[in-house]
Amino acid sequence: xxxxxxxxxxxxxxxxxxxxxxxQEADNLWAIIPEEAFILLGKGKIMSENLLVLVELSxxxxxxxxxxxxxxxxxxVQNYLTIxxxxxxxxxxxxxxxxxxxxxxxxxxxxxxxxxxxxxRREQIQALEESLKREKNGYSQEES
Numbered sequence: 001x002x003x004x005x006x007x008x009x010x011x012x013x014x015x016x017x018x019x020x021x022x023x024q025e026a027d028n029l030w031a032i033i034p035e036e037a038f039i040l041l042g043k044g045k046i047m048s049e050n051l052l053v054l055v056e057l058s059x060x061x062x063x064x065x066x067x068x069x070x071x072x073x074x075x076x077v078q079n080y081l082t083i084x085x086x087x088x089x090x091x092x093x094x095x096x097x098x099x100x101x102x103x104x105x106x107x108x109x110x111x112x113x114x115x116x117x118x119x120x121r122r123e124q125i126q127a128l129e130e131s132l133k134r135e136k137n138g139y140s141q142e143e144s
Contacts, residue, residue: 007051
């Protein structure tokens with residue numbers, strides 16, 4: 001699983017560690033890790049303190065890959081922040097989509113109601129036609 005982490009120095013153990021900040025849930029979905037979670041890098045692994053990194057962990061929690069997160073952060077800035085995608089914008093768009101969905105649901109319900117009304121009227125017309133045919137046949141038989 002992929003994590004965004006920050007390199008920290010653990011003075012007590014005299015080695016560097018990673019503080020996990022966020023976890024990738026899906027391709028474009030990340031979750032903030034609210035509690036402090038650390039992974040020791042091990043003795044001899046020296047990295048710049050406060051450096052942001054992307055770290056891939058195995059299911060057992062072992063570090064499989066670490067890379068500098070600079071390019072990843074710059075991609076986020078370029079893809080989302082240079083065109084004005086803000087949390088407020090996303091909230092507004094989500095509200096618009098919800099209003100649109102509700103409107104479509106109401107329109108669909110109205111169409112279904114109209115369809116039922118038309119079907120009922122069609123059945124009434126068919127019944128009336130049958131009734132008129134019977135009356136016509138009844139008059140025709142009386143005249144004979």
